[in-house]
Amino acid sequence: MIALAGAIGTGLFLGSGKAIQRAGPVGTLIGYSTIGGLVICVMLCLAELSALAPVSGAYVRHAEYFVDPALSFAIGWIAVYGPCVSVPSEWVAVSTIVRYWTDLHPGIIIAICIVVSFLTNIFFIRVFGEVELISAMLKIALIIGLILFGLVYDLGGVPGQSRLGFWYWVEPGAFGEGYLVGGGIGRFCGFFSVLVNAVYSFAGVETTSIAAAETKNPRRNIPRAAKHIFVRVFVFYILSLFVVGLIVPSNDPHLLTSTGNAAQSPFVIAAEKAGVRVLPSIINAVVVTSAWSSGNHGILQGSRSLYALALEDKAPAFFRRTSRWGIPYLCVIFQSSFMFLAYMSLNSDANTVFGWLSNLTASSTLAVWVVVGTCSLRVRWAMEAQGIPYQELPYSAPLQPYLAHVVTWFSSFIMLSGGFYVFVDGHWNVSDFFSSYFTIPLSLALYLGWKLLKGTSIVPLEEVPVGTFIAIARANPEPPLRKKKGVVGWFGRFWWD
Template sequence: MSAATPPVYNDDDKILPAGNAAITSVVDEEAGFTKDDVKVDVHTNLYDGVQRKMEQRHMQMIALAGTLGTGLFLGAGKTIAHGGPVGSLLAYILTGSIVYSMLVCVGEMAVYAPISGGYVHFIERWLNPSVGFAIGWQVCFQYCLFLPSEVISASILISYWDQTFSKSHQAGYMIALMVGAAAINFFGVRWFGESEFIFAFIKIALVIGLIIAGLVVDLGGGPDHDRIGFRYWKDPGAFAEYHFEGDLGKFLGFFTNLLQAAGSFAGIESIAYAAAEVKNPRVALTKAIKRLFWRITIFYILLIFVVGLLVPYTDKSLLQSTGTAASSPFVIAFSRAGIKVLPSIINAAVLTSAFSAGSSLMYSVSRMLYGLSLRGYAPRVLSKTTKKGLPIVSLCFVSIFYALAFMTLSKGASTVLNWLSNLNALIGYITWGTIGVTYLRFKKGLEAQGINRKTLHYHNSLQPYPAYWVIFWSTIIIIFNGWEVFTKGSWNSSNFVIAYIGLPVFSILTLGYWLIKKPKHLKIDELDMFSNIPTDEQVSYEEPPPKNFGVKIVNFLFT
């Protein structure tokens, strides 16, 4: 690598900041370069108006519990019923390893380049612009459809206490939830960070409480003093048979749970989007990524292990779909043990999770649209920000999709909404696999330009094996997820479309952008590893001393 890197110019012939000061020297026109020596940079931060107002503790709590929601608290029962206690546990262990492998990939890229656009920008920058365009719009479509579904889930959770629940009541609840979730986002990123800090704390308390209470009941500490132990692992058994008898049925129950488990982790990769708005992002992201292993182990795997001890997979209540705490396998387990007070507490905590998920989805998709707009992949108007750095037009556009929640008030329209949501369920695996491929290009790009990964703020010593792991399993699950429609007598056209429509949509978006824009696919040594990447000095932040003992405790636990 040369001693100095050519400066990058924007359209106004002004020199943009050079690359990361930790890996290349700061240069200017005196270094001997002219505008004729370089291309105009498309990754300019000239119009990037977002501001770093999120605290480190916000980032840590969002990373710890940001995506914990109804998929885990209410949906875990279905995994027990399909795979049995060990089948569901193994499914969550494997899915957790896939997710963690993906996160160390996206984390290394985000720490290196903590800028707007998140992983979508990394894909278009270090893999191919056509693929970045396709992933960006697919995920935006997915999130915009999930946005109203979280509002619907939250309104149904409220019905747990409403003895006269009706469609008019539900409409009122949904309006209140929409206004609340939107207001948090429109007040600014600091308000969003504070709200997520509180909601994440509630979710963490719920998980820890459920694990402790579950172990107490399992060991005979419930009102009935029945010591369960590993009884249900022996009778009816550790694995459930799904569709087929014998080992094949047990394997298919486990494999089917990989999709259910993935739904519980959905959106976890969006932590990369907060990198552009958090103070001291390289330090905050590094801490967050390193702690995610324990988050996955404790909050997902241990929780599934405990619930698998408490309820036999033959309990028909596990397949309930009330949408309230009655669907929770923990409520079923505690009711079997004679504990009656917990359902309302669990329902209240899960309600905050659903509300938090709606607010978090709005934040993520608005920043995603903003990033796409900055780089010309979406209408330019979506990149407009207020003086305080709020992407106001993107937020207004995303808010419109809340209105789809009212479709649930119509029986036919509700079916369409659920079908559309399921249609995009596998976009997560497509995204995760693509992140893995992008990381391999990123890693080779650093090597080709003489940059030692070990000198960066964060690197994973196991790479590239985590990238290979997430690519392998994402491919397997995408190809075989629709196996049920091919079993004898089970063909269903709509289920087939739901299982595989994501692949042709992704291909059409990629091919369409490539045919229209004809972007050049860069060789490894041509990858842009420098422009618009801030120096440590530009993003460093000195935390103010704590004002009181309470702040000291919070800083110790969450920064």
């Protein structure tokens, strides 16, 4: 549930407005569905890896065992760096949303977010789980309510509003009016630009396996949890975007503005068009809660990743220090110091800064996905080299190794092409180029630097410890899942298992 709370954030509630404006309702739907398909490939690969080797740190440790210790170092620091840019993006979003109600200076709003989040992670971590659970429940309730409201509005159930049906898919069009250039190429560019938006929206789903070593019956429960999180998030995103695409046209004036106002959220636009005065405030209140919980989730994830690196001598030793409550406070302080990046929105347009931080977050997420796919491929290749049948795996994901190939190559392709718009004539921008591609040289520098410093090498396929982990799994059998009978049991197996 904590991973669910962290995965549903401002990417859906605020960032989807830009997607609809650029790609239209159908282009947005296809773009998010495409990345949703990639995410399920990532989750199945990660489930297979975590069932085989249920270790703390998940893909960070998997890279060490199955690929190269230098890759583990690099992706470990990328896991720290990701929240360094994603958390400020949440605070920028909060400052944007709160201005829907008040003209309070955004710097004050950002300061409140920083202080409250820091204190929560330093002193009140014991209530973190309860706060995230409440946040997840609020998000789910809001999304379900918005889906139902949107359907009622679209079918003419709101007094004074006629039935819309699929009219906005006809006028102004299913794929909008084109992005960057006109015609079919412009519509394709609009669709392609949505992919990075969607990656940012789905970022954090992969954290379900971070605490695999502390999970009860991990070889049984991690694969189930991976599928649980994906299905919930995927359904919520796709249904929400489908409905909002029915009731908000891609050329709505509010979507086209760049003032950084919360009114640009397509959900708020839909509520205002329906004339339900209190609904925009309710939506924004839950979105603020959503952004705050996602920011907290990022600080927790980043600080614990840094702590794990310190324990393995891949980060300075002083980061191992903990408070009497076991909180790695220096890691929290380090992670929290990057929250001040949110103040960039005071000198630049809030939407622009949100876009920069979103791009940085998306590229770091894609780097993680590339490593997950690479580790999965290496496990399969090692099993072939060692003559171990795939059936020996505690959990064997379907359609392997094709899923791993899709994850590795498609994620790499999006990383390399996600900033394509800066290369279009007249759209060059140094800031956009930097935010789209900085993660690539950073990852290479971390990998090559550690390899040269420590003299590491890629683990030979014959020495990848797949057999060792399989033997450990055999020596520690887990009780089988008790399946319910009847219609409820059949539905549960179809939906989850």
